Amino acid sequence: MLLENLSLLFFKNYEEATLSFSEHINCFIGDNGSGKTNLLDAIHYLSMTKSAFPGTDAQSIKQDEDFFMVKGRFDISDDKHTVQVSLKQGQKKTVTHNKAVYEKISDHIGRFPVVLISPYDTDLIREGSEERRKYFDSLMSQYDHVYLEQLIQYNYILKQRNSLLKQFAERNYYDRDYLQILNEQLIPLGEELAQTRQRFLVDFVPIFQKHYHHISDSHEEVTLTYKSQLAGDDFAYKLQQAERKDLALQRTTVGPHKDDFVFLMDGNPVKNFGSQGQQKSYVIALKLSHFEVMDQRQHHKPLLLLDDIFDRLDEKRITKLMQMVAAHTFGQIFLTDTHLERTDKILEGLSESIRRFDVKEGQVKVIQ
Structure with a gap:
C-alpha cells in the first residue's frame, strides 16, 4: 500500500500544501514547531479519520479559519483510492472514499492501516x-x-x-x-x-x-x-x-x-x-x-510514521530499526527530523527511493 500524495487546506498550521511522495522513504526536515508532526498527523487522519494526539477535531482547524480539509490518494495493487476528511466549525466531520460519503465513519477504519512511533509512546x-x-x-x-x-x-x-x-x-x-x-x-x-x-x-x-x-x-x-x-x-x-x-x-x-x-x-x-x-x-x-x-x-503493509525518533532514541535502537528498513520489513515510511545531515547519514545506502521535504512555519518544499 502506498500513499501517493497529500493535500491540506487550513489544517493546523498549514494554509495550503500539496505533496507527492516516494514509494519508500519520505523525510520531513525542519525545526521544532515548524509543522513536521502535523504532516504525519494529516496522514493519520486519512487512515483513522482522527488525530493521533489528544484534543478535538476542531483543534485541527487553522487559527482564524472555520474548516479544514485533508485529502490523499492511496494505491493498493494498482487500485487507486482517494480519501478526504473535512470538518467545518459547528458541523459533523465528513469522510469520503472516492467521493462517496461514508454513512458510518467506522466503516473506513482498517482500510488504510497506519502505525505511528512517536516520543509520546512511553505514555502507554x-x-x-x-x-x-x-x-x-x-x-x-x-x-x-x-x-x-x-x-x-x-x-x-x-x-x-x-x-x-x-x-x-x-x-x-x-x-x-x-x-x-x-x-x-x-x-x-x-x-x-x-x-x-x-x-x-x-x-x-x-x-x-x-x-x-x-x-x-x-x-x-x-x-x-x-x-x-x-x-x-x-x-x-x-x-x-x-x-x-x-x-x-x-x-x-x-x-x-x-x-x-x-x-x-x-x-x-x-x-x-x-x-x-x-x-x-x-x-x-x-x-x-x-x-x-x-x-x-x-x-498489505501499513504506512509507518516515525516522529522525531532520531532525537529520542539511542544509536543502538536506531541501528536496529534501520536494519529492518534495509531488509524491507516495512513498506512506505514517513519520518521527521530536525537535521538533514543526520537523516542523510542514518539513511545512507538504505534505499534508492528517498524524498526529502524542507518544512518551515507551515510551508513545505522538496529538497533537491
Whole structure:
C-alpha cells in the first residue's frame, strides 16, 4: 500500500500544501514547531479519520479559519483510492472514499492501516489504564470490524447507563426495570469484548517478545497480560454486585471499560522496574508487533510514521530499526527530523527511493 500524495487546506498550521511522495522513504526536515508532526498527523487522519494526539477535531482547524480539509490518494495493487476528511466549525466531520460519503465513519477504519512511533509512546507505560485500552482497542479495530462495531455499541449503551444513573441521583427516583434493560444489552457485548482481547494476546505476545529481544539485545523476560474484572465471574453477577456502588457514584464501575493491559518485565511492572532504555525498547517492540499483526491480517503493509525518533532514541535502537528498513520489513515510511545531515547519514545506502521535504512555519518544499 502506498500513499501517493497529500493535500491540506487550513489544517493546523498549514494554509495550503500539496505533496507527492516516494514509494519508500519520505523525510520531513525542519525545526521544532515548524509543522513536521502535523504532516504525519494529516496522514493519520486519512487512515483513522482522527488525530493521533489528544484534543478535538476542531483543534485541527487553522487559527482564524472555520474548516479544514485533508485529502490523499492511496494505491493498493494498482487500485487507486482517494480519501478526504473535512470538518467545518459547528458541523459533523465528513469522510469520503472516492467521493462517496461514508454513512458510518467506522466503516473506513482498517482500510488504510497506519502505525505511528512517536516520543509520546512511553505514555502507554507511565499513564493509566485508559491509555492502554485505547491503544489496543485502536489496534484491534483496524483489522477486526466486528470488534469495532461491538466496541462502539458497548460504549453507546454504557453512556446511556451512566446517564440514567446520574438521573436517578438528580431526580431522586429509581427505575430498576429500565436499568435491567440496559444491563441485558450491555452484558453480552462486554463479555465478548473481554474474550476478544484475551484471544488477541495469545497471538500477539509471542510476536511482541520476538521484537523486544531483537530491539534490546537483552535477556530479560517481557510479556503483557490482560487484567479483566470479568475473569472468573460473569458480567451479570458483577453488575448486580456493583449496583449500590454505581448508584452512589453515578457511573458504571465494572466492565471491560475498566480493564487494563499490564506490561511486565521479569514478572514486575515495567513502569516501576524498567529503566528508561528498557521502557523505550518495550514500546517500540509494541509498535513493531502492531505493524507485523496488521501486515499479517490485512495482507498489505501499513504506512509507518516515525516522529522525531532520531532525537529520542539511542544509536543502538536506531541501528536496529534501520536494519529492518534495509531488509524491507516495512513498506512506505514517513519520518521527521530536525537535521538533514543526520537523516542523510542514518539513511545512507538504505534505499534508492528517498524524498526529502524542507518544512518551515507551515510551508513545505522538496529538497533537491
